[in-house]
Amino acid sequence: QFSSTANSIGAQMIGLWLALAKRRGVAPTSFSVRLQNDVLKEYVARGTHVLPPEPAAELSVDAIEHCVRHLPSWVPISVSGYHMRDAGASREMELGFTLSLAREYLRRTVARGIEPATIAERISWFFSASSEPFHEAAKFRAARELWARLLIEEFGVRDEKALGLRIIAYT
Numbered sequence: 001q002f003s004s005t006a007n008s009i010g011a012q013m014i015g016l017w018l019a020l021a022k023r024r025g026v027a028p029t030s031f032s033v034r035l036q037n038d039v040l041k042e043y044v045a046r047g048t049h050v051l052p053p054e055p056a057a058e059l060s061v062d063a064i065e066h067c068v069r070h071l072p073s074w075v076p077i078s079v080s081g082y083h084m085r086d087a088g089a090s091r092e093m094e095l096g097f098t099l100s101l102a103r104e105y106l107r108r109t110v111a112r113g114i115e116p117a118t119i120a121e122r123i124s125w126f127f128s129a130s131s132e133p134f135h136e137a138a139k140f141r142a143a144r145e146l147w148a149r150l151l152i153e154e155f156g157v158r159d160e161k162a163l164g165l166r167i168i169a170y171t
Contacts, residue, residue, distance in 0.1 A: 003034040010037025010063035010077065034075040034124055037063050040101045045083040061108045068114055068122060075166075077105060078124040082170055085128035091139045094128060099146055106155065116155035117162035129169035140167055 004013055013035055021028045039056040042049040049056060060077070067076035081089075081098035089097065102123060109119045125143065129136045144165040151157035 001032045004036060010035045011059050014063055014066060028071055029073060032073040034078055036080060037077040038080045038101065040104065041080050041083050044097055045087040057108060061105060064105065064109050064119065065112055065114060068118055075122055075124050078126045078168065080126040082126050082128045091135060095139055095143055103150060116151065117157045117159040120151055120157055120162040124166040124168060127167055127169045129171050
């Protein structure tokens with residue numbers, strides 16, 4: 001498994017990995033890559049965006065759709081709350097912003113005809129973890145509960161695997 005925390009270059013990273021796999025004679029389905037690919041957080045937290053929000057989000061969803069349809073072991077997006085905290089958000093704000101961005105990516109992907117459970121189980125989450133472990137554990141539990149509730153109530157997801165949360169956290 002390869003993991004990238006590069007920002008706003010999900011589609012380009014897919015192209016580079018596929019070109020390298022082809023050059024080396026390796027099937028792209030024989031390995032996995034986790035892409036950050038969360039372009040919308042660039043507007044909220046970092047100010048390092050390259051494209052306007054709408055085309056940036058569409059490019060990100062293009063990458064998600066390609067992975068879902070052709071690269072089943074790849075994680076096409078890691079929605080990043082970590083950068084929200086770096087920009088001064090509280091843990092509650094980090095959670096709210098991150099969930100709302102994930103909802104937007106999911107909404108856009110579903111509009112392209114992909115089942116919500118199919119994409120939900122492929123999302124990973126990149127959160128901040130401060131030196132207050134009990135507060136952070138509560139945030140992670142709340143994230144899991146709120147995400148599952150959103151998936152069930154808004155998108156009709158019932159698949160247990162899709163309702164889970166794959167979290168990566170940095171301190």
